[in-house]
Amino acid sequence: MDDLFEKIQAAAGFIRRRITSPPEVGIILGSGLGGLSEGIVAEARIPYSEIPHFPVSTVEGHSGELILGKLHGRPVAAMAGRFHYYEGYSMKEVTFPVRVFRALGISTLLVSNAAGGMNPGFRVGDIMMITDHINLMGAHPLRGPNDSRLGARFPDMSEPYDRGLIGLAARIAARHHWPLTRGVYAGVTGPSFETRAEYRYLRAVGADAVGMSTVPEVIVAVHGGMKVFAVSVITDLGIRDEDNAITHEEVLEAAGAAAPRVSGLFGELAREL
Numbered sequence: 001m002d003d004l005f006e007k008i009q010a011a012a013g014f015i016r017r018r019i020t021s022p023p024e025v026g027i028i029l030g031s032g033l034g035g036l037s038e039g040i041v042a043e044a045r046i047p048y049s050e051i052p053h054f055p056v057s058t059v060e061g062h063s064g065e066l067i068l069g070k071l072h073g074r075p076v077a078a079m080a081g082r083f084h085y086y087e088g089y090s091m092k093e094v095t096f097p098v099r100v101f102r103a104l105g106i107s108t109l110l111v112s113n114a115a116g117g118m119n120p121g122f123r124v125g126d127i128m129m130i131t132d133h134i135n136l137m138g139a140h141p142l143r144g145p146n147d148s149r150l151g152a153r154f155p156d157m158s159e160p161y162d163r164g165l166i167g168l169a170a171r172i173a174a175r176h177h178w179p180l181t182r183g184v185y186a187g188v189t190g191p192s193f194e195t196r197a198e199y200r201y202l203r204a205v206g207a208d209a210v211g212m213s214t215v216p217e218v219i220v221a222v223h224g225g226m227k228v229f230a231v232s233v234i235t236d237l238g239i240r241d242e243d244n245a246i247t248h249e250e251v252l253e254a255a256g257a258a259a260p261r262v263s264g265l266f267g268e269l270a271r272e273l
Contacts, residue, residue, distance in 0.1 A: 004092065005147055007053040012103035014052050018044040019068045023077035025270050026101035028217060030113035036263040037080045042069035055083045055093050072271035077101060084212055086191040091141040095220040102224040108273055109221045110266050115211035115232035118203040119183055125258050126181050126234040129169060130161050133215050134186045134207055141216040142223060151223035160222050165229035172268045178261050183208025185232055187215030199238035209234060229269065233258040
């Protein structure tokens with residue numbers, strides 16, 4: 001426990017020495033959504049490889065740098081690329097940046113991901129506000145001894161996605177005529193896309209979209225007392241019974257097309273928090 005805490009403090013201390021204003025909002029950008037970082041007036045861009053104890057992203061569509069600066073005047077720290085359990089990292093490594101965000105004083109986390117849609121009302125390119133999630137990853141980021149300096153042993157997960165932030169995002173979207181949907185996100189291990197039977201199963205247990213990230217990060221954020229808002233960009237549909245082949249290239253293309261709307265929404269949220 002002490003080792004993890006010390007690693008968090010070392011990473012946070014390294015980052016603090018590179019900036020003048022402590023970040024207030026943390027942002028995690030998913031596959032193909034790194035373009036949002038272009039709206040940040042950057043004070044520092046730090047490759048993950050330079051930050052003590054940070055993992056390094058290995059997935060196409062994740063550039064692998066921490067961007068610190070201001071978004072609509074709000075000090076932010078944005079991860080252009082995240083880490084996934086399927087890359088071989090432990091859950092503690094996957095969620096390490098969220099711990100560092102909290103150590104920097106960040107109290108609000110904005111998360112985006114690319115996801116497959118199972119809700120029959122969804123279309124490719126839709127943006128879904130996540131209202132709840134189902135952890136089907138077969139692992140939990142809080143497993144093991146608990147360090148009370150990082151959070152309570154049994155954190156309440158009745159509202160992992162903050163209702164106030166969801167309401168604010170809905171009002172912002174309505175003002176700008178940006179269509180938004182709402183739904184439940186299922187987190188799975190990956191890296192293979194789901195079979196047809198698995199898509200039907202996920203839909204049957206209450207999921208509207210499925211992806212390979214987000215859930216561990218959100219659990220750790222809530223454990224640390226952070227408020228979370230998250231969206232899924234629906235990049236493919238898992239509800240088709242024919243011609244259902246999916247490629248990562250198609251996911252990146254669909255995410256890239258939706259990125260300007262996600263960028264606008266996150267920017268307005270940062271300004272109005």
